[in-house]
Amino acid sequence: MEKAEKVTMGAVITTPGSALDYKTGSWRTLKPVLTEEKCKFCNICWQFCPDSAIEPADAKAKKPIKIDYDYCKGCGICVHECPFDALKMVTEEK
Amino acid sequence: MASDELLSSGHRGCAGCGEAMAVRMVLQAAGPNTIVTNATGCLEVMTTAYPETAWKIPWIHTAFENAAAVASGVDVALKKLGKREGVNILAFGGDGGTYDIGFQAISGMLERGNNVTYVVFDNEAYMNTGIQRCSSTPFAASTTTSPAGTVSTGKTEKKKPIAAIVAAHDIPYTATATIAKYKDLKRKVKKAVDTEGPSFIQVFSPCPTGWRYPSELTVELSRMAIETGIFVLWELESPDMNDMKVNYRPKERKPVEEYLKMQGRFKHLFKPEKRTDILNKIQKDVDEKWKWLEGLNEMAR
Amino acid sequence: MGVKQVVKGNFATAVAAKLARVDVVPAYPITPSTLFPEQISTYIANGEMDAELLLTESEHSAMSAAIGASASGARVVTATASQGLKLMSEMLFIASGMRLPIVTAVGNRALSAPINIWCDHQDTIAERDSGCLQFYAENNQDALDLMVIAFRVSENHRVLLPSLVGLDAFVLTHTMEGVDVPLQEEVDSFLPPYKPVYRLDVKNPMTFGSFSTPAHYTEFKYQQWNAMKNAEKVIDEVFSEFYNKFGRKHKKVNEYRTDDADIIFLTMGSMSGTARASIDALREKGIKAGAAKLTVFRPFPFDEVKKLSGKTKILAVLDRNISFGFGGAVFSEVAGALVNEKEKPILIDFILGLGGRDVTQEDFYKMADLSETAIEKGGPDDMVNWINLNDAEVQ
Numbered sequence: 001m002e003k004a005e006k007v008t009m010g011a012v013i014t015t016p017g018s019a020l021d022y023k024t025g026s027w028r029t030l031k032p033v034l035t036e037e038k039c040k041f042c043n044i045c046w047q048f049c050p051d052s053a054i055e056p057a058d059a060k061a062k063k064p065i066k067i068d069y070d071y072c073k074g075c076g077i078c079v080h081e082c083p084f085d086a087l088k089m090v091t092e093e094k
Numbered sequence: 095m096a097s098d099e100l101l102s103s104g105h106r107g108c109a110g111c112g113e114a115m116a117v118r119m120v121l122q123a124a125g126p127n128t129i130v131t132n133a134t135g136c137l138e139v140m141t142t143a144y145p146e147t148a149w150k151i152p153w154i155h156t157a158f159e160n161a162a163a164v165a166s167g168v169d170v171a172l173k174k175l176g177k178r179e180g181v182n183i184l185a186f187g188g189d190g191g192t193y194d195i196g197f198q199a200i201s202g203m204l205e206r207g208n209n210v211t212y213v214v215f216d217n218e219a220y221m222n223t224g225i226q227r228c229s230s231t232p233f234a235a236s237t238t239t240s241p242a243g244t245v246s247t248g249k250t251e252k253k254k255p256i257a258a259i260v261a262a263h264d265i266p267y268t269a270t271a272t273i274a275k276y277k278d279l280k281r282k283v284k285k286a287v288d289t290e291g292p293s294f295i296q297v298f299s300p301c302p303t304g305w306r307y308p309s310e311l312t313v314e315l316s317r318m319a320i321e322t323g324i325f326v327l328w329e330l331e332s333p334d335m336n337d338m339k340v341n342y343r344p345k346e347r348k349p350v351e352e353y354l355k356m357q358g359r360f361k362h363l364f365k366p367e368k369r370t371d372i373l374n375k376i377q378k379d380v381d382e383k384w385k386w387l388e389g390l391n392e393m394a395r
Numbered sequence: 396m397g398v399k400q401v402v403k404g405n406f407a408t409a410v411a412a413k414l415a416r417v418d419v420v421p422a423y424p425i426t427p428s429t430l431f432p433e434q435i436s437t438y439i440a441n442g443e444m445d446a447e448l449l450l451t452e453s454e455h456s457a458m459s460a461a462i463g464a465s466a467s468g469a470r471v472v473t474a475t476a477s478q479g480l481k482l483m484s485e486m487l488f489i490a491s492g493m494r495l496p497i498v499t500a501v502g503n504r505a506l507s508a509p510i511n512i513w514c515d516h517q518d519t520i521a522e523r524d525s526g527c528l529q530f531y532a533e534n535n536q537d538a539l540d541l542m543v544i545a546f547r548v549s550e551n552h553r554v555l556l557p558s559l560v561g562l563d564a565f566v567l568t569h570t571m572e573g574v575d576v577p578l579q580e581e582v583d584s585f586l587p588p589y590k591p592v593y594r595l596d597v598k599n600p601m602t603f604g605s606f607s608t609p610a611h612y613t614e615f616k617y618q619q620w621n622a623m624k625n626a627e628k629v630i631d632e633v634f635s636e637f638y639n640k641f642g643r644k645h646k647k648v649n650e651y652r653t654d655d656a657d658i659i660f661l662t663m664g665s666m667s668g669t670a671r672a673s674i675d676a677l678r679e680k681g682i683k684a685g686a687a688k689l690t691v692f693r694p695f696p697f698d699e700v701k702k703l704s705g706k707t708k709i710l711a712v713l714d715r716n717i718s719f720g721f722g723g724a725v726f727s728e729v730a731g732a733l734v735n736e737k738e739k740p741i742l743i744d745f746i747l748g749l750g751g752r753d754v755t756q757e758d759f760y761k762m763a764d765l766s767e768t769a770i771e772k773g774g775p776d777d778m779v780n781w782i783n784l785n786d787a788e789v790q
Contacts, residue, residue, distance in 0.1 A: 007614045009555070010494035011144050012593045013602035019104030019141065019148035020095075027109065047276055048313055050107060050114035052099045068095060071103035075110035075302075076310030127597045131463060138604075144611055147602035152595040155604035156462050156489050163456035167421060167463025167471075168595060170447035174418040174469055181597055199459070202452030 020071075024051065028074025030089045032067060038086035039064035045078035045087065054078065100126060105148035106140040110309025112273055112299035112316065113137055113188070113215040119276050120184070120213055120297070123283035126151060128182040131165040133191025134158035136222040137215060159195040161185040162203035165210040178209075182287040185212045189230040190220045193256055204263040204292045211286040211293045214256065217301035225304045229254040232324075233379070234372050235359045237304075242362035247372055252379070260294040261330045269329035272298035274316035278327060278341055285329075298325045306358020318353040320344065323380050326387065340387055347384065350377045396642070397577040404567035405430035407535040407574055408474060408500035408560065411542035413444045414582040415498075418469035418589075421449040421460035423479060426512045427568040428502040431474035454479035458486035458497070465495040466603050468594035470546065473497070476564060477504035480518045484525065490557045491526030491619060493604060496549030496589070497557040500542060503531075503664060503715075504564040505750040513751020514564040516663060519692075520716040520724045526619050528558040528626055529693035533667040535572040537690070538562040540643060543582060547633045550589050553625040563665040565751065577641060585640050623694045630691060647691040648699035652678065656685030658766045659707040659740075661700075663689045663725060664715060666754040673759030682763055689725065700732050709741040709766045715748040722746070722779035743775040747782035758782050 438444035714723020726744035
């Protein structure tokens with residue numbers, strides 16, 4: 001339930017990125033799962049994610065990508081584009 | 095989400111949205127010192143449902159047909175107020191806001207020479223209103239206002255050559271790009287924003303909802319479009335098309351059929367019977383275009 | 396005090412824009428307002444004005460650019476008329492909804508079809524729902540003054556709505572009149588620089604023009620409603636300050652010989668001058684007539700109109716516009732304002748002066764006649780009366 005808040009003047013939204021309040025992860029039926037050892041830190045999945053829902057890998061720190069399931073819509077692009085087969089789609093468990 | 099993302103998560107774009115993907119790339123190239131004027135359309139609606147906004151840069155939407163005009167106003171206002179330096183002004187439009195209803199405003203802006211980079215996210219129809227035909231819709235595509243039926247095979251007109259028309263305005267920089275080749279896209283955006291005066295980039299952005307394909311194929315389709323030669327990556331710094339620099343020439347162009355059969359909007363070309371007549375026409379058009387492209391100045395290779 | 400000059404109305408609005416130190420002027424030519432961008436161009440070309448003139452390819456783009464510029468924090472002015480204002484119409488509503496204090500000078504001109512370049516009020520009247528303030532000039536001094544006043548009122552943080560300043564096509568736009576042109580210092584001390592509440596700024600990113608569902612839209616509209624209500628007070632304050640600074644008293648409703656009037660004619664625009672001359676002539680004939688001029692139409696001056704109504708037997712509203720299927724717009728609003736008054740005069744609507752047909756003293760004698768008959772009969776035969784109509788030309 002939305003808490004009543006005063007509307008801004010002229011419908012200006014003064015807080016950049018307030019869309020983060022909306023967790024679009026609830027949309028998906030399938031989700032991408034990473035096999036960490038296979039991640040080669042290329043960041044192609046990060047580049048292609050339409051929802052900015054992948055935290056980029058850090059090649060220097062050997063830190064793999066991380067999927068933000070709060071926002072991932074399960075489009076499957078990351079899985080399809082990963083050159084190293086490091087991701088696969090699985091059914092969402094509810 | 096990385097902290098320097100300029101388009102946040104939480105927007106309401108369809109899963110697999112090519113436009114959202116393209117916008118991220120454009121903003122990564124343009125950087126945070128960027129103001130965007132945006133036409134009405136999918137992008138505007140999906141990113142700014144009050145009080146949610148996915149934009150982390152200053153952004154303004156007013157109406158459908160005027161992103162270029164609003165951008166012109168921002169350009170001269172910032173100049174007058176001494177705040178123009180180091181700020182990129184981008185005007186974003188979809189097909190409608192660019193090819194049709196917004197065309198006049200773009201032409202005006204280009205002629206006036208405002209220091210604005212116009213980016214069209216081209217998904218070949220009016221998507222936000224539910225997939226109606228636009229002058230950007232390709233020949234034979236099925237849309238809700240150019241549907242394939244028992245006596246119709248989709249749109250009868252060809253796709254309007256928007257980038258060529260823009261280039262004919264003799265602006266400093268015109269380019270085409272697509273999401274599959276994001277390094278090329280980002281290079282072009284950087285070049286455009288660094289160019290004084292008007293510039294224009296047509297970004298080919300597949301749409302899973304409008305083109306009817308499984309959402310994971312958005313990048314694949316963009317790739318196919320350039321591998322078949324249906325979409326050409328080029329850039330131009332003069333009004334003479336012969337000066338065009340083609341950025342990608344497939345070694346062997348894939349048959350257009352391979353691209354078309356991936357999409358529901360062309361399925362009537364394959365079922366109930368294969369429409370070889372139409373497929374051949376589409377292939378012929380692409381072949382002729384490439385014959386001309388092959389004949390361009392050797393330097394462009 | 397200012398410098399006395401003999402100038403056309405278009406010049407008066409242009410010099411007002413210059414004195415107001417506007418930052419950006421997006422403009423498109425249209426008769427009768429074309430001289431406005433021409434004059435601005437001349438000022439800039441001679442180094443007399445430091446503004447960005449943006450010559451757009453249409454009026455719709457002019458107002459669109461105005462919105463972009465205003466949202467960037469600039470003081471913006473433009474000028475148009477008739478078909479140009481109609482083409483801008485979509486953007487006027489949007490400028491108001493986005494709370495941007497853009498001022499537009501409108502050379503009040505008839506609307507097509509048929510196409511007609513001469514004076515009536517249909518163009519601005521047709522935008523009365525747009526959420527813009529509306530001022531009407533009787534003469535070129537009004538035109539200049541009201542432009543300067545409009546910036547003050549529009550930019551007030553209790554208002555933040557666009558303004559339309561109407562001046563009659565040709566009768567004012569192209570006619571030379573003696574005008575007191577204020578000095579720059581005087582205007583500077585009256586009109587401080589524009590201070591926006593929100594603006595497009597890379598250091599403080601905000602989203603302008605978001606989309607609103609039924610959950611919030613009404614509240615946004617109510618805020619505009621309140622802003623317009625606040626304008627009622629702000630206009631009084633600004634009029635008062637203007638008088639103190641420049642010695643010219645502007646009122647929402649100017650009355651002339653109304654105290655003991657049986658008939659009061661309500662006018663807007665240049666015909667108000669003819670009204671006063673006619674009142675004097677009628678008075679000579681023994682008819683107790685008075686005149687009232689509406690300078691502010693939006694926000695509608697309820698209190699002043701109610702006060703007027705208490706003074707007279709009949710309120711004759713002159714409409715230089717027509718809403719087909721009802722009648723004149725000013726009449727309909729006056730009637731609406733008075734509908735719940737315990738005591739109200741007879742109301743009668745006169746349609747005249749359309750498409751540049753002159754409003755003459757003869758018209759006033761005719762209207763006085765009809766008004767007197769209405770008083771005798773306790774009401775008008777017809778609510779809406781077309782004056783100076785050539786019956787022979789009508790099929």
